[in-house]
Amino acid sequence: MGLVVQKFGGTSVADAERITAAARRAIRAKLAGHQVVVVVSAMGHTTDELVNLAYQITENPPKREMDMLLSTGEQISIALVAMAIHKIGHDAISMTGGQVGLYTDSAHTKARIKQINAERIFKHLKAGRIVIVAGFQGVTEEGDITTLGRGGSDTTAVALAAALQAERCEIYTDVNGIYTADPRIVPKARKLDRISYDEILELASLGAGVMHSRSIEFGKKYRVPIHVRSSLTDEPGTMICEETTDMEDIAVRGATVNKNLARLTLMGVPDRRGVAARIFQAVAEGNVVVDDIIQNPLPDNRANISFTVALSDFNEAKAIADNLNQEIGGLGVVYDDQVAKVSVVGVGMRSHTGVAAKMFQALAEAKVNIQNISTSEIKISCIVARDEADDALRRIHSAFALDAEDEA
Numbered sequence: 001m002g003l004v005v006q007k008f009g010g011t012s013v014a015d016a017e018r019i020t021a022a023a024r025r026a027i028r029a030k031l032a033g034h035q036v037v038v039v040v041s042a043m044g045h046t047t048d049e050l051v052n053l054a055y056q057i058t059e060n061p062p063k064r065e066m067d068m069l070l071s072t073g074e075q076i077s078i079a080l081v082a083m084a085i086h087k088i089g090h091d092a093i094s095m096t097g098g099q100v101g102l103y104t105d106s107a108h109t110k111a112r113i114k115q116i117n118a119e120r121i122f123k124h125l126k127a128g129r130i131v132i133v134a135g136f137q138g139v140t141e142e143g144d145i146t147t148l149g150r151g152g153s154d155t156t157a158v159a160l161a162a163a164l165q166a167e168r169c170e171i172y173t174d175v176n177g178i179y180t181a182d183p184r185i186v187p188k189a190r191k192l193d194r195i196s197y198d199e200i201l202e203l204a205s206l207g208a209g210v211m212h213s214r215s216i217e218f219g220k221k222y223r224v225p226i227h228v229r230s231s232l233t234d235e236p237g238t239m240i241c242e243e244t245t246d247m248e249d250i251a252v253r254g255a256t257v258n259k260n261l262a263r264l265t266l267m268g269v270p271d272r273r274g275v276a277a278r279i280f281q282a283v284a285e286g287n288v289v290v291d292d293i294i295q296n297p298l299p300d301n302r303a304n305i306s307f308t309v310a311l312s313d314f315n316e317a318k319a320i321a322d323n324l325n326q327e328i329g330g331l332g333v334v335y336d337d338q339v340a341k342v343s344v345v346g347v348g349m350r351s352h353t354g355v356a357a358k359m360f361q362a363l364a365e366a367k368v369n370i371q372n373i374s375t376s377e378i379k380i381s382c383i384v385a386r387d388e389a390d391d392a393l394r395r396i397h398s399a400f401a402l403d404a405e406d407e408a
């Protein structure tokens with residue numbers, strides 16, 4: 001039997017009891033004949049508490065020191081998990097990111113993994129130990145501690161699984177798997193048995209907070225099967241895997257909503273070469289990430305250009321848009337900070353027709369006005385009023401029969 005990587009999130013190591021349960025799970029896999037590497041997050045809300053502490057000291061904590069601080073959360077949990085395994089009578093060793101040779105660039109608080117030297121892990125595995133690795137952290141070539149961005153333990157786990165050529169990566173969490181939609185909004189949402197890397201990446205970018213996106217990118221690149229499942233039960237969860245041809249049998253795998261959006265419209269901008277370039281250059285320079293862009297031509301060689309941004313960037317975007325309006329001689333700016341985006345995702349869209357029509361029909365029946373539509377090969381998104389978004393999601397979910405049992 002091969003090597004497995006098991007990752008336990010914050011709630012799955014929240015207290016002594018949960019830590020012991022995680023230890024038992026790792027031991028079970030070992031007794032079943034696997035080599036086992038465990039990756040853990042910080043206990044419960046530890047990371048949030050540390051962030052909070054830092055901001056009590058200063059509004060502007062130096063990023064290097066932030067990493068020094070936040071990485072301690074995971075160091076607590078690896079030591080405790082290793083102790084729990086020893087207590088049950090098995091051999092385990094805890095290791096920090098630096099100790100396992102997980103090298104990153106020096107972009108503190110959002111570092112990217114550059115290289116993993118797996119020798120030390122292999123040495124301990126060969127000696128029969130369960131290796132417990134601190135998630136979320138790495139080290140630069142100079143030896144400075146870095147972190148991979150909030151939620152980054154998923155990425156540690158999948159990257160390690162890739163580097164160690166693990167048979168699979170198991171993500172133990174507080175949900176049973178990945179659902180057709182957020183069950184808090186759509187009570188009829190159903191757990192998926194399988195989902196492809198591309199589908200989950202698309203869902204994640206559309207606001208479904210399932211896993212750290214970078215972890216899925218690693219999984220996809222190195223073809224690591226990822227099993228997302230509950231740490232409270234033995235029930236299988238959802239496999240994130242490579243696409244198989246039968247996955248195209250159904251058009252839509254899941255639906256999601258992002259309620260944190262705002263739209264800005266630059267009205268009546270001169271419709272000539274270079275104007276769009278100027279607008280989005282200014283927006284980018286303000287570090288505002290643009291979601292959708294819509295351009296509508298008007299008479300007299302003018303156009304309306306709208307774009308949506310995250311609500312958290314709205315104030316910056318507004319200031320930039322007002323300046324641009326002056327600069328390029330537009331006819332004014334209008335804002336709407338009450339928008340949301342509902343989306344459906346599925347690799348089956350590549351081969352099915354009528355998916356968009358069905359989605360628009362469902363929205364029409366729900367009397368929801370569509371303010372904008374955007375598509376990719378495997379998704380269709382509509383901007384709608386935020387107060388209609390949940391209802392829109394439920395209608396769409398039903399229209400595509402996502403609550404029905406049989407699944408490709």
Ligand code: ASP
Binds near residue numbers: 009136154
């Ligand atoms: N402890 C870190 C966080 O809360 C990393 C993780 O849990 O994945 O963001």
Ligand code: MG
Binds near residue numbers: 009010151152154
């Ligand atoms: Mg997490």
